[in-house]
Amino acid sequence: MFIHIFTYRLKCLLRDYEGIFWTMLFPLILATLFNMGFSNLNSAEMFNPINIAVVNNESYRQNQSFKQTLEKVFTGDDRLFNLSVVSREEADEMLKDNHIDGYIIAEQPIKLVVSRSGIKQNIIKSFIDNYMHTFSAISNILEKDPGKLQSLINDIESKVKYSKEVSVTNAEPDNVLIYFYTLIAMACFYGGFLGMGEVSDVQANIKPVAARINTAPVHKLKTFFYSSAASIIIHLTEMLILLAYLVFALKIDFGTKTSYVLLTTFIGSIAGFSFGAFISAIVKKYEGFKVAVIVSVTMLCCFLAGMMYQDMKYIVATKVPILSYLNPVNLLTDAFYALYYYDTLTRFFTNIVILTGFIIVFCSGTYLIIRRQKYASL
Amino acid sequence: MVVKVKDLVKRYRDILALDHLSFSINEGEVFGLLGPNGSGKTTAINCILSLLKYDRGEIWIFGQPMRPDAYDIKRNIGIVMQNIAVYNELTAYQNIDYFCGLYVKDKNQRKKLVNEAIEFVGLGEFTKFYPRKLSGGLLRRLNIACGIAHKPKLIILDEPTVAVDPQSRNKILEGILELNKQGATIIYTSHYMDEVEQICSRILIIDKGREIATGTKDELKAMISLGEKITVESYSITEKQISAIKKLPGITSVDYKNNALIIKSGKGTNNLETVLDFIRKENIHFGRIYSEMPTLNDVFLEITGKELRD
Numbered sequence: 001m002f003i004h005i006f007t008y009r010l011k012c013l014l015r016d017y018e019g020i021f022w023t024m025l026f027p028l029i030l031a032t033l034f035n036m037g038f039s040n041l042n043s044a045e046m047f048n049p050i051n052i053a054v055v056n057n058e059s060y061r062q063n064q065s066f067k068q069t070l071e072k073v074f075t076g077d078d079r080l081f082n083l084s085v086v087s088r089e090e091a092d093e094m095l096k097d098n099h100i101d102g103y104i105i106a107e108q109p110i111k112l113v114v115s116r117s118g119i120k121q122n123i124i125k126s127f128i129d130n131y132m133h134t135f136s137a138i139s140n141i142l143e144k145d146p147g148k149l150q151s152l153i154n155d156i157e158s159k160v161k162y163s164k165e166v167s168v169t170n171a172e173p174d175n176v177l178i179y180f181y182t183l184i185a186m187a188c189f190y191g192g193f194l195g196m197g198e199v200s201d202v203q204a205n206i207k208p209v210a211a212r213i214n215t216a217p218v219h220k221l222k223t224f225f226y227s228s229a230a231s232i233i234i235h236l237t238e239m240l241i242l243l244a245y246l247v248f249a250l251k252i253d254f255g256t257k258t259s260y261v262l263l264t265t266f267i268g269s270i271a272g273f274s275f276g277a278f279i280s281a282i283v284k285k286y287e288g289f290k291v292a293v294i295v296s297v298t299m300l301c302c303f304l305a306g307m308m309y310q311d312m313k314y315i316v317a318t319k320v321p322i323l324s325y326l327n328p329v330n331l332l333t334d335a336f337y338a339l340y341y342y343d344t345l346t347r348f349f350t351n352i353v354i355l356t357g358f359i360i361v362f363c364s365g366t367y368l369i370i371r372r373q374k375y376a377s378l
Numbered sequence: 379m380v381v382k383v384k385d386l387v388k389r390y391r392d393i394l395a396l397d398h399l400s401f402s403i404n405e406g407e408v409f410g411l412l413g414p415n416g417s418g419k420t421t422a423i424n425c426i427l428s429l430l431k432y433d434r435g436e437i438w439i440f441g442q443p444m445r446p447d448a449y450d451i452k453r454n455i456g457i458v459m460q461n462i463a464v465y466n467e468l469t470a471y472q473n474i475d476y477f478c479g480l481y482v483k484d485k486n487q488r489k490k491l492v493n494e495a496i497e498f499v500g501l502g503e504f505t506k507f508y509p510r511k512l513s514g515g516l517l518r519r520l521n522i523a524c525g526i527a528h529k530p531k532l533i534i535l536d537e538p539t540v541a542v543d544p545q546s547r548n549k550i551l552e553g554i555l556e557l558n559k560q561g562a563t564i565i566y567t568s569h570y571m572d573e574v575e576q577i578c579s580r581i582l583i584i585d586k587g588r589e590i591a592t593g594t595k596d597e598l599k600a601m602i603s604l605g606e607k608i609t610v611e612s613y614s615i616t617e618k619q620i621s622a623i624k625k626l627p628g629i630t631s632v633d634y635k636n637n638a639l640i641i642k643s644g645k646g647t648n649n650l651e652t653v654l655d656f657i658r659k660e661n662i663h664f665g666r667i668y669s670e671m672p673t674l675n676d677v678f679l680e681i682t683g684k685e686l687r688d
Binding site: 001004005008011012013015016204207208209211212213214215216217218219223375 | 424427429430431446447449450452453455457459460461462463464465467468472476477479480481483524525
């Protein structure tokens with residue numbers, strides 16, 4: 001009987017193109033769009049050297065200290081400026097054509113010429129102000145107490161940091177990962193459509209086909225479990241395809257704990273399925289209404305987990321921390337997040353244990369509701 | 379006795395859907411459950427199938443009390459729902475095979491049964507069609523095949539001909555009689571009295587969940603006073619002539635409406651000749667004149683005071 005029901009259920013699910021779209025193709029499309037939309041997000045936060053020019057006049061050529069300072073900031077991989085030494089006319093032309101963000105005239109005092117104000121222009125100005133401030137300090141000390149010059153130079157060269165950056169992980173910080181993690185969580189909870197379908201298919205008061213199944217000489221819970229096995233297999237396969245697409249095609253980093261990532265996906269899939277089954281069991285309405293409830297709840301959970309606005313996850317965690325633990329989508333997202341960022345598994349297992357609790361609640365609730373064998377009305 | 383229903387009561391909040399309904403069905407019968415829409419036919423069927431909770435009463439099938447987990451009983455029941463109950467993602471063949479497989483485990487036996495069911499309902503050319511590609515009539519036939527493929531001893535058909543073209547309807551009705559000939563006991567619910575008259579050996583008429591009358595169609599017709607109904611289509615009958623017809627022997631009532639004169643007479647009398655003589659004598663012009671024996675609608679009308687087709 002298991003093989004019979006399981007096989008036919010697989011056929012039904014594989015031919016349900018609408019279901020396949022929402023549970024597999026939609027997350028794949030969304031992942032592609034995320035990837036296209038977020039591809040510049042990390043690079044936008046990287047610092048690129050600012051293009052500047054310095055006018056090659058007599059005072060620049062003679063100002064050795066300024067020349068040496070500039071040399072320090074336009075060489076190396078982490079340089080501050082890309083520097084061009086040009087004539088005043090060429091500098092004007094370059095500024096006009098937006099080839100540079102400003103140019104410096106190394107007179108006394110040093111002048112900065114820019115065509116507009118902005119962050120880059122502020123950085124150039126800060127650099128010049130800093131130089132002039134230091135230069136002025138050295139000049140004053142040389143004038144009043146030349147003996148303290150060496151001590152001043154030592155102070156300038158050895159700036160003391162009073163805070164220390166400690167890394168909790170070897171993982172590179174990545175602002176877009178959370179979006180993809182919530183996307184997987186969303187896809188897991190879209191498995192709720194499959195759970196909903198399985199419950200509806202044995203509820204004689206919802207579907208005529210369920211009434212026929214209820215009149216057959218097979219316990220309806222058996223039919224439900226056998227069919228559910230097919231649904232879970234289909235959904236797990238869809239989730240693995242999504243995961244493979246994210247990892248191999250979009251190069252999304254899930255860290256190194258592959259087996260735990262797969263475990264999280266499996267638990268997420270079961271959680272999504274059982275969530276849909278539970279909603280289907282408690283909502284005594286037609287299927288369209290149940291779909292609306294599943295989509296609404298899932299999207300709200302995704303929003304609170306940071307899918308639409310990354311900081312929302314942080315806001316919820318700080319302002320209403322309990323909500324972080326009551327939101328299964330967030331738990332799933334956070335499990336992936338913890339696997340990527342943390343070297344220890346404490347946070348990951350906390351999420352997984354709570355998520356398993358949710359699964360137990362959803363499954364028990366569903367069982368208690370659908371086990372009844374007669375209906376008050378059909 | 380295949381089915382015994384005793385004192386069945388079912389309420390939907392304040393509405394009494396089944397009001398102490400009792401009946402029994404013998405082996406080999408085609409038992410008709412006739413009543414207007416909302417009379418409680420489907421509710422009674424759902425209670426018999428243990429799908430619905432009921433407030434009071436007893437239901438016995440094949441001599442055993444019917445319960446949701448009475449799988450031995452269920453194994454011998456075939457159900458054809460009022461609504462189409464098939465999977466849109468499976469072909470016609472796969473649908474029949476799936477539902478048959480819930481009753482029959484042996485693959486070879488199942489294959490034989492499925493093919494027989496396909497041949498029986500005439501879906502041979504459509505086995506690879508998906509339900510949405512089938513016409514309304516073919517879909518109804520598929521619905522029937524899914525319910526009867528496992529060769530049940532008791533087949534319950536709940537309004538199987540709703541929204542079906544005449545050709546498919548005849549095919550379905552012929553099929554039901556054939557199933558009965560093969561040994562199945564049939565429960566057939568409908569609000570189409572002509573269908574019930576055509577195929578049922580015994581009929582239970584219900585209204586508002588209550589038994590109105592039970593018996594063969596002849597027994598039911600014998601319960602009422604009407605013997606014959608003569609209709610004369612004419613537009614030139616005077617009040618005086620109507621009064622004269624009323625005085626003819628055996629005539630119980632005369633009604634003239636919409637250019638149709640309806641003359642009813644009691645049992646055991648045949649007044650067609652008398653009425654014809656009167657019309658000739660009075661030189662009344664008429665279009666058609668015909669005589670009808672009482673129908674189940676007349677039975678329902680006389681007992682409840684309302685038309686069955688309402």
